[in-house]
Amino acid sequence: MTAPMRNRQIVYAKRPVGEPDLGCFDLVEGDIGRPGPGQALIRNDYVSVDPYIRMRMEAKDSYAPVMKIGEIMVGRTVGQVVESNIPDFKTGDWVVGRLGWQDYSIAAAADLQKIDINAAPPTAYLGSLGSTGITAWVGLMHFGQPKAGETVVVSAASGAVGSVVGQLARRRGCRAVGIAGGKAKCAIVTREFGFDACVDYKSPDFASELAAAVPKGIDVYFDNVAGPILDTVLPLLNNFARVPLCGLVSQYNATEPYRIANYREVFNRRVTIRGFVLSDHRDLWPAATEELAAAYAAGQLKYRETITDGLENAPQAFIDMLRGGNIGKQLVRIRT
Ligand SMILES: NC(=O)c1ccc[n+]([C@@H]2O[C@H](COP(=O)([O-])OP(=O)(O)OC[C@H]3O[C@@H](n4cnc5c(N)ncnc54)[C@H](OP(=O)(O)O)[C@@H]3O)[C@@H](O)[C@H]2O)c1
Structure with missing residues (x-):
C-alpha cells in the first residue's frame, strides 16, 4: 500500500x-x-x-x-x-x-x-463488541445489578447501546422492555433484538402503555435519554430500583433544560440514580469484552x-x- x-x-x-x-x-x-x-x-x-x-x-x-x-x-x-x-x-x-x-x-x-x-x-x-457494547455492559451489570426475574427497561432501545442492554438483560433472566420512537422501531426491538416488549414513546398513550408493559414495576431503568421519558418512568420504579444514567440524548439539542416533575419518587422509592462514563471504568472492560464476545460467538448478540x-x-x-x-x-x- x-x-x-x-x-x-x-x-x-x-x-x-x-x-x-x-x-x-x-x-x-x-x-x-x-x-x-x-x-x-x-x-x-x-x-x-x-x-x-x-x-x-x-x-x-x-x-x-x-x-x-x-x-x-x-x-x-x-x-x-x-x-x-x-x-x-x-x-x-x-x-x-x-x-x-x-x-x-x-x-x-x-x-x-x-x-x-x-x-x-x-x-x-x-x-456491540467495542465501546458501545462495553457501555451497555458496565451500565447494566455494574450499576444496574440485574437479578433473574426482575424487569429491566431501557430507552433508545433500538439504538446502539440500548439494543445491547436488552439482550444482556435477557441473558440474566430478566424481563427486557424497550422504549423507542415509533412502531417500526419497536417491532425491530422485539423481533430482532428479542426484547419481551417495546413501547413507543411517541404514542399519545405512552404512559399507560409503559405501565401495562411492566406489570411488576421496574427494577432497573437504563436511561439513555433523560427528559420526559425519565419523568414517565419514575412513578413506575419499584422500591430500591437502580437507574444507570448513561446519557441524556433528549436534552443534547435542547435550548431550555427539561425540569423533572416526578423527582420526589426518587426519594419515595429510595432509588439509586448513577451517572457513569465508560472511560472511568477501564477495570471492567475485560469482563465486559469477554461476555460480549462469548454472546456474539454463540449467536446471542444481534446487532x-x-x-x-x-x-x-x-x-x-x-x-x-x-x-x-x-x-x-x-x-x-x-x-x-
Ligand atoms: N456514559 C457513557 O460512557 C456513554 C457511552 C456511549 C454512549 N452513551 C450515551 O448513550 C446514549 C445512546 O447512545 P448511542 O450511541 O447508543 O446512540 P443511539 O441510541 O444509537 O442513537 C441515538 C438515539 O436517540 C434517540 N433519541 C433522539 N432524540 C430523542 C428524544 N428526544 N427522546 C428519546 N429518544 C431520542 C433516537 O432514537 P428514537 O428514534 O427511539 O428516538 C436515536 O436513534 C446517548 O445518550 C449517549 O450519549 C454514553
Missing part, C-alpha cells in the same frame, strides 16, 4: 444553538504526513458518529472538555495500518482507535488496539448498523442520528 498525498478531515466550525446544521462542520484537506518513531499511519475505513459529541459542542464543560473551533471531530475509527514504525503493528493489521473524522491518522501504539476480523466484521468493534457512505456526509449522518434516523450503530464508511 502506498500513502496518498492528501488527507480529508471534518473539523468543528461553529457552535450550534439547538440542533446542529451543516455550517457547524467544515471539510478541510491537508498533508497526510509520515509516521515518526513509535508511530503508525492508519487508513480509516469507518468512523462512529456518537451522540456525546453534541454535548462537547456546547460552550460549557461536560465530563469532557469543550471542543474548540477548528478541532477535528472526535470519533472512534476502524481501519488498517498503512505504514508502521511500531514493532507490534504491521502493514495490513486491522486496528480500532479514537482517531477522528478523517481519511488517515498518525497514531502511537497506546492509541491503537488490534482487532481480529476473523472473529467478527471490523465494524462490530465500533459497536444492526446504519451506514452512511462518504466522509463528507458524516455531518449529515450525525444530525440525522440525533433525530432518530438510525437503527443500531450509526457509522460512516470513509473508504467507499
Whole structure:
C-alpha cells in the first residue's frame, strides 16, 4: 500500500444553538504526513458518529472538555495500518482507535488496539463488541445489578447501546422492555433484538402503555435519554430500583433544560440514580469484552448498523442520528 498525498478531515466550525446544521462542520484537506518513531499511519475505513459529541459542542464543560473551533471531530475509527514504525503493528493489521473524522491518522501504539476480523466484521468493534457494547455492559451489570426475574427497561432501545442492554438483560433472566420512537422501531426491538416488549414513546398513550408493559414495576431503568421519558418512568420504579444514567440524548439539542416533575419518587422509592462514563471504568472492560464476545460467538448478540457512505456526509449522518434516523450503530464508511 502506498500513502496518498492528501488527507480529508471534518473539523468543528461553529457552535450550534439547538440542533446542529451543516455550517457547524467544515471539510478541510491537508498533508497526510509520515509516521515518526513509535508511530503508525492508519487508513480509516469507518468512523462512529456518537451522540456525546453534541454535548462537547456546547460552550460549557461536560465530563469532557469543550471542543474548540477548528478541532477535528472526535470519533472512534476502524481501519488498517498503512505504514508502521511500531514493532507490534504491521502493514495490513486491522486496528480500532479514537482517531477522528478523517481519511488517515498518525497514531502511537497506546492509541491503537488490534482487532481480529476473523472473529467478527471490523465494524462490530465500533459497536456491540467495542465501546458501545462495553457501555451497555458496565451500565447494566455494574450499576444496574440485574437479578433473574426482575424487569429491566431501557430507552433508545433500538439504538446502539440500548439494543445491547436488552439482550444482556435477557441473558440474566430478566424481563427486557424497550422504549423507542415509533412502531417500526419497536417491532425491530422485539423481533430482532428479542426484547419481551417495546413501547413507543411517541404514542399519545405512552404512559399507560409503559405501565401495562411492566406489570411488576421496574427494577432497573437504563436511561439513555433523560427528559420526559425519565419523568414517565419514575412513578413506575419499584422500591430500591437502580437507574444507570448513561446519557441524556433528549436534552443534547435542547435550548431550555427539561425540569423533572416526578423527582420526589426518587426519594419515595429510595432509588439509586448513577451517572457513569465508560472511560472511568477501564477495570471492567475485560469482563465486559469477554461476555460480549462469548454472546456474539454463540449467536446471542444481534446487532444492526446504519451506514452512511462518504466522509463528507458524516455531518449529515450525525444530525440525522440525533433525530432518530438510525437503527443500531450509526457509522460512516470513509473508504467507499
Ligand atoms: N456514559 C457513557 O460512557 C456513554 C457511552 C456511549 C454512549 N452513551 C450515551 O448513550 C446514549 C445512546 O447512545 P448511542 O450511541 O447508543 O446512540 P443511539 O441510541 O444509537 O442513537 C441515538 C438515539 O436517540 C434517540 N433519541 C433522539 N432524540 C430523542 C428524544 N428526544 N427522546 C428519546 N429518544 C431520542 C433516537 O432514537 P428514537 O428514534 O427511539 O428516538 C436515536 O436513534 C446517548 O445518550 C449517549 O450519549 C454514553
